[in-house]
Amino acid sequence: MPAVSKGDGMRGLAVFISDIRNCKSKEAEIKRINKELANIRSKFKGDKALDGYSKKKYVCKLLFIFLLGHDIDFGHMEAVNLLSSNKYTEKQIGYLFISVLVNSNSELIRLINNAIKNDLSSRNPTFMCLALHCIANVGSREMAEAFAGEIPRILVAGDTMDSVKQSAALCLLRLYKASPDLVLMGEWTSRVVHLLNDQHMGVVTAAISLITCLSSKNPDEFKTCVSLAVSRLSRIVSSASTDLQDYTYYFVPAPWLSCKLLRLLQCYPPPEDGAVKGRLVECLETILNKAQEPPKSKKVQHSNAKNAILFEAISLIIHYDSEPNLLVRACNQLGQFLQHRETNLRYLALESMCTLASSEFSHEAVKTHIETVINALKTERDVSVRQRAADLLYAMCDRSNAKQIVAEMLSYLETADYSIREEMVLKVAILAEKYAVDYSWYVDTILNLIRIAGDYVSEEVWYRVIQIVINRDDVQGYAAKTVFEALQAPACHENMVKVGGYILGEFGNLIAGDPRSSPLVQFNLLHSKFHLCSVPTRALLLSAYIKFINLFPETKATIQEVLRSDSQIRNSDVELQQRAVEYLKLSSIASTDVLATVLEEMPPFPERESSILAKLKKKKGPGAVSVELEDGKERGELNGGGDRGGDAAIAASNASTPSPSADLLGLRSTAPVSGTTPSAGSLLVDVFSEAGPSATSAGVNDDGFLSSAPPTVASEDPAPPLPESDELLNKFVCKNNGVLFENQLLQIGIKSEYRQNLGRMYLFYGNKTSVQFVSFNTTVSCPGELQSQLNVQTKTVEPLVEGGAQVQQVINIECLTDFIDAPLLNIKFRYGGALQNISLKLPVTINKFFQPTEMAAADFFQRWKQLSQPQQEAQKIFKASHGMDTEVLKAKLLGLGTALLENVDPNPENYVCAGVIQTKAQQVGCLLRLEPNAQAQPGEQMYRLTLRSSKDTVSQRVCDLLAEQF
């Protein structure tokens, strides 16, 4: 910066400012300012030329007055004049005035832009910097329009000074943020990336901010920055603290630059290049190592800088989520911070751990800190830290620690801050449901929840309890008992009364045997809460009462009395009145049978996505991130998971009217069912049960369902195998060729040959129609353990099958070991727009891998005796379903693949066969004996089939297969 010359002190300005500061009152200040303004106006009148110094002084005064909050409507021209001055201070004041006071008015903007252009093209770096700062400070669209093209050129020009480059980078960043459409990418982009290699650290720091912003918008253009950033980072990390002179901050080398580099890397996936990746991992390890070193200074700045880098590194590790080693180390590091006395560190550690917990690699490591986190939840003084601790507990929860965590969260709920209670309640409800081992625990937890924080328990939560209780027979009795006990408390939350009313109405009979909870006691208990409740709850209770009449006829008189009372039957609320009237009539007119039908127990709810999760997702807040992460992971495969929540909520609200008759009468406007026929009760059941084909398998509490959904199937599940496919299978036990399947569209022919443990199968798909099949696709899958027993390879077929044409598919099969099931063939195609989906069992059975073995009678019997252990033998006696034609029998036995041994059995009517089943793993010898009683009447002819093999499963399977053939 040029030295300040003597005359630049601007004494007048100092005097003016001190005058203003000495003003006793606002009025005095205004007077002084008016005087000064008049003075300046007379000076600017224009008849005498002002020198640069006084111009600067007066512009400065105007600026000061403006900053005090007064309007300035002149002096802009003088400020613009200052821009063309050659003195630094005058130019600076000019730019200052412009950037503070400029508004986009016509002719001045042109003058200003001109002046800026001149300065940008001058060789003077300070002037260029001033101009760049002005552009950045104003940052308007007009500025961007005028200079968006110029600045990148300055930025990448070889001869630009470092300080100017720095300013240019930041200026461009500002313009890009303000109006991204005006900053066009060009060839300069690639050169900007190379600024990361610049000698000057300041330039790198400025450039990296720009690159981070740009690359987040167009990552592909800046891909090359990853390797540069990694090498830069490794140079910084590995440098000694003294290497970087000016850029070492309290013994930490270039902390800001390191943080920015790490943040830039977070915009990209892990580098593919092994060398780069190795280097990066090394860097990250070094950073983690450094955290373990004793601090070089006791100053807080030192640890702040160090931790800033560390936390950025950890977020990068979490972002990559691919280095188990690093993840665990990061987790351990964070674990140390959990007990740090610095509150901010604890907060950050908890926050980062939340994301770590969702990574599969570090989940276990995070779990080890459970005690510390629970402690934090209990003892932490800062509410935001407590909130983070609660989030982390939620994130780290799994089956093993669910009980502990839920208990802790429940106990915390009693003292929790009001703002987070609802979220906490939802979390507890979700965890309790997700990880419930036994449902009595679940019911206990939720009832506790309602008791502790009833106000914060949303509708969804208690709908869910009821759904689960209804669907699970085993907890109904327990739930009724627990609810009954909970209702004994003198003050119950309304939600508790709702749950109680519903459950007792449905399952009160399960506890009615106990004299302490006899029907009348139950009713009186419920009715004691009636008058304290709001209208919807009362409506629910009325429905519970009518259900009582059905469950316990002995309460009928009492309940009718209640319904008949004026406070019900003449209630001012229409809904209550109507219910009272209708229930009263229903109970007095309908016969017991009708009552029993109408007031039948609620049918089970279709299993759906928990509506609570959807609710939690809706709730904003930092905790929601982890929820979403987890949720995406788990629910991603469920069909249309997003919308389900709403449906479920409706279904549940429907369910809050226990009696179908309520809906029958169309009382609930929200209810989707407005049936008018008397059979609406069953109609309601239909509505609930037609929830969609796939939903039935989705048990919320069944963790298995998540993995059981085949990952390859994106949208359409394979249709279940045709019922007759087992029969088809049997058809092919003894033959290798034939028609496998035929309907009016498609014919599938089959031709197969087997040698040792290998087989080849030709499938011929014939299009029987004249229209082509589109997106014809076949897949062969081996369900369950078959995958490890059979190796099936298919060649894909053409997706288009012309009308009348036939396509061929070859399938190679290798038998690894003996097996029972058959592989599934799934065929999908579109015929005239409609999707056809056919599943068949491929006729691959264990007997296909028989090698016939010829042997003499003595040989046979010796081996027969060797296989005398009971599990090695399988025997079946069955009725003949076909005639006992010798030739046919012989052909079948040969088709089985075994050798038919003549003259072995003493009884010539008996058949004896031998063969070896070839699998890759082993060979299984197999002996067979079939004894028909041919003398019997044709209707009562029986066979006795005995199989002995060296492997029990094989004997059984072959025996089963064969038994179907005769």
Added chain:
Amino acid sequence: MIGGLFIYNHKGEVLISRVYRDDIGKGPFPNCFHKVGSTESYRMRNAVDAFRVNVIHARQQVRSPVTNIARTSFFHVKRSNIWLAAVTKQNVNAAMVFEFLYKMCDVMTAYFGKISEENIKNNFVLIYELLDEILDFGYPQNSETGALKTFITQTGIKSQSKEEQSQITSQVTGQIGWRREGIKYRRNELFLDVLESVNLLMSPQGQVLSAHVSGRVVMKSYLSGMPECKFGMNDKIVIDKQGKGGATEEQSIAIDDCTFHQCVRLSKFDAERSISFIPPDGECELMRYRTTKDIILPFRVIPLVREVGRTKLEVKVVIKSNFKPSLLAQKIEVRIPTPLNTSGVQVICMKGKAKYKASENAIVWKIKRMAGMKESQISAEIELLPTNDKKKWARPPISMNFEVPFAPSGLKVRYLKVFEPKLNYSDHDVIKWVRYIGRSGIYETRC
């Protein structure tokens, strides 16, 4: 009733704070970041802060003297840089509160002169003592300076004798609380000032848009004993009543409304329109009144403003005095506003002195004396600086200050009779002085 009374300096710092009732300060007040505490001091601070934040330091100047914040009313008056604020949570008579505040100002002025921050700080104890006396549980009590001065003194407590004490008690609690017995003067003297301020707004063409006079009659009496006085003026109703037989040439005036000092017997005024009273010793404001009809406007202002191009303005102002040539007006000052972008002013005037005051954005023209039925003129050339703003100059009105030795409302004192039956002096022995002063209030002419 008044819940509390606070006095602030211009910075909003509290100089005096007296809380009479607990209900104020229960807030919650907006913009006050104090924790709503349970302790008394917290509550009080709350109300104190609410006024400071929302009125004294308000972003926009608060013009209304009554401000409602969080269901709490703040009534304030401002004397130079000092703010007096009465606070209440109840539905009080606002006029009463302001009357009290004015009285409070009068009392303070009577005790220590000008109300300023320094004076208030110096008379800290005295003010609290006064507040204890003139407000009781938020109800205004005796605010008569003369009476107060007998028992609240600045000279410290003199051990008053029993008799004196009982005398004070009987006076303060008695029927005539404003005057003590046994006053004796060698010379019975009486001064009567009729002070009026005339307010006017006139159009450039000379049409009166609004005009009224607010006046007061101030009496300074040095009379012995307990004199019974009777005051008469040219009130239209009274004149008309007597008019049948009496002199009719006398001008009568219509008084729109008036208020009297507490010593005036209102029942008698209502019945006979006669103003009779026993005056307090020393100075008192006997009555206050307002008239709107037949006002004598002492001056007429004729403005002429011409804009010559964008950078020049020519202004010519003529003033005419409109009263008897024998009378002299004094302290005449005409204030001609100038545009905000004035860069230079040239003034020519025939009489008095004129000057451009940049700090006030106005040309100020001062004339020491001017006789009636005269006229004088000023002309000015104002140079303007071209600005970016397209805003047109709003042309604020030309305002004027003066003092004339007559009552612009036309009020005349017809008589003031003094009777003192116990002492041996009669009406003729009393020396009486009457003086009329008419001043300008807001006396403006649009240009």
